[in-house]
Structures are given as C-alpha cells and as structure tokens.
Amino acid sequence: MDERAALRQLAATLPHAGDDAAVVDGTAITTDMLHATTDFPAGTTRYTAGWRSVAASLSDLAAVGAQPTAAVAAYADTAFDADELADFVDGAQAVCEAVGAEYVGGDLDSHSEFTVATTAIGDAVEAVDRASATPGDRVVVTGAFGRSAAALRLFEREDFDRANDLFQFSPRIDAGRALADTATAMMDSSDGLARSLHQLAEASDCGFAIDREAVPVADALAAVADDADDRWEAAVHFGEDFELVATVPAARLDDVRAESPTPLTEIGRVVDAEEGITANGEPLADRGYTHG
Amino acid sequence: MDERAALRQLAATLPHAGDDAAVVDGTAITTDMLHATTDFPAGTTRYTAGWRSVAASLSDLAAVGAQPTAAVAAYADTAFDADELADFVDGAQAVCEAVGAEYVGGDLDSHSEFTVATTAIGDAVEAVDRASATPGDRVVVTGAFGRSAAALRLFEREDFDRANDLFQFSPRIDAGRALADTATAMMDSSDGLARSLHQLAEASDCGFAIDREAVPVADALAAVADDADDRWEAAVHFGEDFELVATVPAARLDDVRAESPTPLTEIGRVVDAEEGITANGEPLADRGYTHG
Numbered sequence: 001m002d003e004r005a006a007l008r009q010l011a012a013t014l015p016h017a018g019d020d021a022a023v024v025d026g027t028a029i030t031t032d033m034l035h036a037t038t039d040f041p042a043g044t045t046r047y048t049a050g051w052r053s054v055a056a057s058l059s060d061l062a063a064v065g066a067q068p069t070a071a072v073a074a075y076a077d078t079a080f081d082a083d084e085l086a087d088f089v090d091g092a093q094a095v096c097e098a099v100g101a102e103y104v105g106g107d108l109d110s111h112s113e114f115t116v117a118t119t120a121i122g123d124a125v126e127a128v129d130r131a132s133a134t135p136g137d138r139v140v141v142t143g144a145f146g147r148s149a150a151a152l153r154l155f156e157r158e159d160f161d162r163a164n165d166l167f168q169f170s171p172r173i174d175a176g177r178a179l180a181d182t183a184t185a186m187m188d189s190s191d192g193l194a195r196s197l198h199q200l201a202e203a204s205d206c207g208f209a210i211d212r213e214a215v216p217v218a219d220a221l222a223a224v225a226d227d228a229d230d231r232w233e234a235a236v237h238f239g240e241d242f243e244l245v246a247t248v249p250a251a252r253l254d255d256v257r258a259e260s261p262t263p264l265t266e267i268g269r270v271v272d273a274e275e276g277i278t279a280n281g282e283p284l285a286d287r288g289y290t291h292g
Numbered sequence: 293m294d295e296r297a298a299l300r301q302l303a304a305t306l307p308h309a310g311d312d313a314a315v316v317d318g319t320a321i322t323t324d325m326l327h328a329t330t331d332f333p334a335g336t337t338r339y340t341a342g343w344r345s346v347a348a349s350l351s352d353l354a355a356v357g358a359q360p361t362a363a364v365a366a367y368a369d370t371a372f373d374a375d376e377l378a379d380f381v382d383g384a385q386a387v388c389e390a391v392g393a394e395y396v397g398g399d400l401d402s403h404s405e406f407t408v409a410t411t412a413i414g415d416a417v418e419a420v421d422r423a424s425a426t427p428g429d430r431v432v433v434t435g436a437f438g439r440s441a442a443a444l445r446l447f448e449r450e451d452f453d454r455a456n457d458l459f460q461f462s463p464r465i466d467a468g469r470a471l472a473d474t475a476t477a478m479m480d481s482s483d484g485l486a487r488s489l490h491q492l493a494e495a496s497d498c499g500f501a502i503d504r505e506a507v508p509v510a511d512a513l514a515a516v517a518d519d520a521d522d523r524w525e526a527a528v529h530f531g532e533d534f535e536l537v538a539t540v541p542a543a544r545l546d547d548v549r550a551e552s553p554t555p556l557t558e559i560g561r562v563v564d565a566e567e568g569i570t571a572n573g574e575p576l577a578d579r580g581y582t583h584g
Contacts, residue, residue, distance in 0.1 A: 003400050006372035013381055014397040022396035024362040027319065031411055033366035033401040070316040074325035074409045080298035089305055104314035105306040107409075108295050109325040117366045117399075117409030119323055 019129055020063035020187055021122075028124035030060035035115040041155040041163075046084040048164045049116060050091030056190065057120035058099055058171035059242040063188040064129070065180025066122035068101035068173060073118045076111035088116075091168075099173045126180040133185035133204035133247035137270040140179075140253070141245050142172045142262050145193055146221030146231070148240035153224045166220055172244045178260035179246050186246040192239030195288030197277050200245065207275040210268035210284060236279075239288050311421055312355035312479055313414075320416035322352035327407040333447040333455075338376040340456045341408060342383030348482065349412035350391055350463035351534040355480040356421070357472025358414035360393035360465060365410045368403035380408075383460070391465045418472040425477035425496035425539035429562040432471075432545070433537050434464045434554050437485055438513030438523070440532035445516045458512055464536045470552035471538050478538040484531030487580030489569050492537065499567040502560035502576060528571075531580050 001009070016022030021030035034040065034053045044052075054071045061068050073092055075085065089103070096103040101120065109115075147166050154163035172188075179186055185204050189196045193215065197208050217235045225231035247270050248256055257264050268279075277284045293301070308314030313322035326332065326345045336344075346363045353360050365384055367377065381395070388395040393412070401407075439458050446455035464480075471478055477496050481488045485507065489500050509527045517523035539562050540548055549556050560571075569576045 001372045001374050001377075003372060003402060006374075006377055006400050009374055009377060010381065010397055010400070013378070014395070016396045022362065022364070024394050024396060027361065027413065029362055029364055029396065029411070029413060031364040031366050031398045031409065033368055033399050033403075033407075033409055035368075035401065035403060037404070038402070069319065070314065070321055072314070072321055072323040072411060074323050076325055076327075076407075080293045080295065082293050082298070082301055085293075085298055085301060086305070089302065102316050103306070104308045104316060104321065105302055106323045107325050108298050108302070109327065110295060110330070111325075111327060111407070112329070112405055113403070115325075115368075115403070115407065117323065117325055119321070119364060119411035121319065121321060121413055 020060040021066065023064065023124045023127040026124060028061050028064050028066035028122045028127065030057050031117065031119040032056045033117040036113050040114065041152060043155045043158060043160040043163060044167065045164050046087035047091035048167045050088035051095045051168045053116040053118045054092045055095045055169055055171045056242065057118040058095065058173065059188045061120050061122040062172045062176035062244060063186055064124055064127045065176045066124035067177060068099050068120050068122040070102045070104050071096055071118060071120040072104055072106040073116055074107040074109060076109035076115040078112065099171055128180055128183050128186040130185045130187055130200050130203035133200055133206045133270045135206060135270050135272050136250055137184055137247040138250050138253050138266050139208060139247055139268045140264040140266050141243050142175045142264060143243040144216035144218040145241050145243065146218040146235040149234035149238040150218060150220035150224050169242050171242065172262055175244055175260045175262040175264065179256060182248055182252045182256045183246040184249065186244060189241050189243045189245050190239060192288035193236040193245065194284050195286060196245045197284065198286040201277055205273050207271040207273050208268055208277045209271045210279040212280040214267045216265050237287050312352040313358065315356065315416045315419040318416060320353050320356050320358035320414045320419065322349050323409060323411040324348045325409040328405050332406065333444060335447045335450060335452040335455060336459065337456050338379035339383035340459045342380035343387045343460045345408040345410045346384045347387045347461055347463045348534065349410040350387065350465065351480045353412050353414040354464045354468030354536060355478055356416055356419045357468045358416035359469060360391050360412050360414040362394045362396050363388050363410060363412040364396055364398040365408055366399040366401060368401035368407040370404065391463055420472055420475050420478045422477045422479055422492050422495035425492055425498045425562045427498060427562050427564050428542055429476055429539040430542050430545050430558050431500060431539055431560045432556040432558050433535050434467045434556060435535040436508035436510040437527040437533050437535065438510040441526035441530035442510060442512035442516050461534050463534065464554055467536055467552045467554040467556065471548060474540055474544045474548045475538040476541065478536060481533050481535045481537050482531055484580035485528040485537065486576050487578060488537045490578040493569055497565050499563040499565050500560055500569045501563045502571040504572040506559045508557050529579050
C-alpha cells in the first residue's frame with residue numbers, strides 16, 4: 001500500500017484525517033514528520049530545519065483559517081550536538097514568533113536518522129474545509145510557486161546560503177485568517193499546486209480552469225530553471241511550497257483581497273466536474289511530489 | 293552530549309521544556325516520539341503501539357492535571373500495511389475514548405524504521421508543576437510499578453499476549469485531575485520512580501524519605517522477578533510505567549484520596565534537601581532508564 005492509499009484508508013476511518021488540520025472544540029491541531037533523507041538536503045542548517053518543520057505545521061493551521069497559539073517538536077538524531085540543538089530551537093522560535101505563537105519545546109529521541117515531528121495548535125473560529133468550492137468561484141493563491149524546487153537545485157549546487165533562505169518560508173497565517181470567513185474551500189500546496197487542485201476538486205466535486213500565465217512563479221525558480229517547460233513543471237508539480245490555494249465566490253473576491261495582508265493572486269475559476277482540471281484548456285495532470 | 297544534557301540545555305532555553313506538558317492559554321500540550329528499536333519490542337502489536345504511544349502523551353497531560361481533548365500521531369514505517377495501520381488507529385482511538393479525548397489522525401511518513409510521534413492536548417485549569425513540594429508533604433503514587441519491566445521479560449519469552457496486555461497501560465487522567473488542586477508537585481514516572489523522585493527533588497529543592505515496603509509492585513513483575521532485589525530494581529529503576537508521583541500536604545491527604553477514582557498509595561514523605569532521597573534510610577540512586 002503506498003502513502004496515498006494509506007491516507008485514503010485513514011480518511012475513511014477518521015473524519016478529520018483528510019484535512020490539513022483537525023478542529024476539536026474550536027482548537028485546530030495538526031502534526032507532520034520530516035526527516036533527513038527526504039526533507040533536509042545536505043547543507044540544510046539546523047536553524048532552517050527548525051524553522052521549516054514547525055512552519056509546515058503552522059501552514060496546515062493557515063489552511064483551515066486558524067490562528068496558531070503554540071507548537072512543539074520531537075527532535076530525533078543519532079547524537080545530540082549542543083549547537084545544532086540550539087540552532088534548531090532558534091529557528092523554531094523565530095517562525096513561531098513571526099506568527100504570534102509560542103514554541104514550547106517537546107521531546108528528544110535517539111534515532112537512526114535526523115527526524116523531526118512537529119505539532120501546532122491554534123484557535124479556529126471558522127474552520128475552512130475543502131468541500132464547498134462551487135462553479136463560478138475564483139481560485140486564489142498566496143505567494144509564488146517554485147521556491148522549494150529552486151532551493152533543492154541550489155542545495156545540489158552547494159549554494160547553501162540562498163538555498164537555506166528559500167527553505168525558510170512564511171506560513172500564510174494572515175491570508176488564511178482573512179480567507180476563513182469567505183473561502184468555500186482551502187488547503188496548502190505542500191503536495192504541489194496541481195495535486196492541491198485535484199484534491200480540492202475531489203472533495204468539492206468540481207473542476208478547475210486555470211490561466212497558466214496567471215500562476216505566480218518564484219523569481220528564484222525562474223533564475224535556475226532551464227526553460228519555460230521546466231519552470232512550469234517545477235512550479236506546479238514539485239510541491240513543498242506551502243502556499244494557500246483557496247476558492248472564493250466571485251462577488252467576495254475584491255473584499256477578501258483587500259482584507260488579506262498577503263497579496264492574493266487570482267489564477268482561474270471553479271468549473272463543473274465534467275470539465276476536468278485544465279491549464280489554458282490542457283489537462284493538468286494529477287502528478288506531484290509524494291512526501292517521504 | 294547525552295540526552296539528559298540535551299534536555300537540560302532545552303530547559304534553560306524554553307521555560308516549559310522541563311515539565312511533562314507545556315500550558316499555553318489554558319491548553320496543555322505535549323509530544324513524544326517512540327520507535328521500534330527502543331520502545332516496541334518484537335511481538336508488540338500495532339494495536340498496542342497505537343495505544344501505548346498515544347497513552348504516553350496522555351500520561352504527560354495527567355501529570356499536569358489536565359483533561360485531554362484530542363490526540364494526533366505521525367506514523368512512519370518502511371512500508372504501509374492496511375491491517376497494521378488500521379490496528380494502530382484502533383489502539384489509538386481506544387485509549388483516547390477511555391479518557392474522553394478524540395483521536396484525530398495525523399501524518400504518514402516513509403522512514404527507515406517504525407517510528408511514532410504523538411501529541412496530546414487538553415484543558416488545564418490548575419496546571420501542576422514540579423516545584424513546590426514542601427517538607428512534611430506526603431508522597432503518593434497511582435497504580436503499581438514494574439508493569440513494563442515485566443512486559444519486556446514476557447516479550448523476551450515470547451509470551452506476547454500477556455506482554456501486549458501489560459503494555460496497554462491506563463493514563464492516570466482521573467487521578468491527575470483529582471490531584472490538580474492539591475498537589476504541590478507532580479510528574480509521571482516514565483523514567484522510573486527513582487529518577488522521578490530525583491527530578492522532583494531538584495525542582496522543589498527537597499529530599500524524600502520513602503518507605504520501601506509501601507511502594508506498590510505490580511503482580512506481573514512479582515511473578516517474573518528472580519528475587520526481592522531484582523523486583524525492587526525493576527520496580528523503581530526500570531521506568532516506562534507512566535504512573536503519577538505527587539506530593540500532597542499532609543492535611544489534604546484524606547480528601548484527595550477520597551476524590552481520586554484511581555487509588556492513591558502513600559509511599560513516604562518530603563524531607564529537607566540535606567536529608568537526600570532515601571528508601572528505608574538507604575540512599576536511592578539517581579539511576580533510571582534513559583529513553584532512546
């Protein structure tokens with residue numbers, strides 16, 4: 001059974017397992033595990049690892065429109081180095097402070113591989129799910145896609161400073177909160193924009209017509225991509241970008257864009273399920289990065 | 293740097309890192325990582341792994357007197373088996389239901405080793421810490437010590453049914469809540485009774501005079517131990533038992549024992565720091581199981 005099949009099985013058993021975060025009595029909670037082989041390329045600093053792993057959970061809270069209050073991490077490694085541990089905590093604290101949450105530590109574990117499991121909690125008044133996108137709604141996204149794809153290429157080239165900077169992304173808490181009242185469906189793009197659209201389409205029983213030219217691509221990716229096809233592929237399929245992808249009724253679009261401190265870019269609209277998921281009229285494949 | 297030194301470093305940086313759970317705005321949160329090599333002996337069922345790993349986090353909430361509301365787990369393995377995953381979820385759900393919390397799923401990760409990271413949250417009105425034990429207070433514990441030590445011996449003998457039963461412990465939520473108003477210090481005994489007493493003594497700047505005969509020993513341990521010394525060693529130093537260890541003002545002892553649905557056993561009293569930590573007048577070594 002692969003990871004997607006396992007996730008489908010979980011979703012059938014646990015009512016909240018398909019969403020970015022579960023909401024229990026007004027508190028949103030989400031957990032993520034990352035580890036060296038698949039998530040932290042050689043050259044990733046422990047500050048970046050602390051920032052990024054906690055930010056991944058904070059992004060899940062953003063995706064349900066929650067305000068984070070606290071985060072914890074279980075930190076596992078083959079040995080404990082005082083500087084590495086301090087750097088990890090600094091990174092975790094910095095990203096929590098950036099969104100008004102408190103990093104409160106966690107657990108240590110001796111393990112065969114550097115592994116981090118993070119959990120974030122927050123207040124969710126209007127929890128947004130993925131199930132109510134309606135034909136005619138507009139599709140909006142935060143930020144630009146391809147930051148993490150670009151970072152990986154820079155890690156490969158040993159351009160570690162720029163790669164680490166790109167890996168320290170901003171969880172889109174303020175945009176998530178601005179969208180919480182209005183969005184008919186929302187998630188983060190951690191599996192890639194294409195997979196996110198397919199998941200929203202499945203949950204909402206709809207299709208999407210995306211305007212390829214409207215999809216914002218990170219400058220950092222444009223700088224390292226071979227050509228336009230490479231850039232598009234990395235931007236929409238690679239994933240790991242943690243931007244928000246949301247659908248908004250057309251009549252509310254101007255208001256929500258005015259309310260969101262983080263700019264929202266309109267990239268297309270919701271269509272009937274029979275029309276499928278297309279970019280400039282061409283089918284957009286359900287292909288993404290399967291998280292290790 | 294070993295795990296204890298790393299934990300001391302964290303405690304110096306993060307104000308909550310030394311306690312069983314952090315409390316932020318009335319919500320208690322705690323996380324734990326367990327993995328096959330050190331925590332799940334051969335023969336441990338996935339049902340037991342789900343129960344036990346979530347229960348470890350619930351026990352941390354009990355130790356601060358909180359009422360659990362929800363738990364999540366990140367489940368990592370070399371491959372995903374549908375039955376194993378379902379059994380894990382069943383065990384996690386069962387222990388959550390037993391304490392009135394909701395198990396809401398979590399994350400999946402492909403990893404080199406079966407690894408579980410659990411987080412539990414709960415409501416903490418009167419969060420108990422470890423710092424106010426006062427000479428004259430009585431020391432009380434829940435349950436009996438040596439269940440997990442006995443379970444490990446049974447796993448070694450391939451008596452898997454009994455070993456799995458012993459591994460599915462009850463988090464002491466009701467006792468923790470009964471003690472929340474009254475206890476001057478409290479923690480769980482996951483590192484062993486001896487280490488727990490040393491940690492409470494360090495936090496409260498006190499000593500302990502323990503009555504060796506009063507320490508409750510699990511029947512299962514008595515049945516597999518070689519002799520009285522082996523039994524004592526396994527009961528007080530092995531750890532992994534997740535009982536509560538608390539100090540209570542002598543005048544409040546009868547009331548709190550009457551309030552706690554789980555029986556509380558008095559095992560000794562708080563003394564001045566200069567008197568050290570003794571059992572029947574003999575020093576009780578700061579020796580325990582260092583969690584992997």
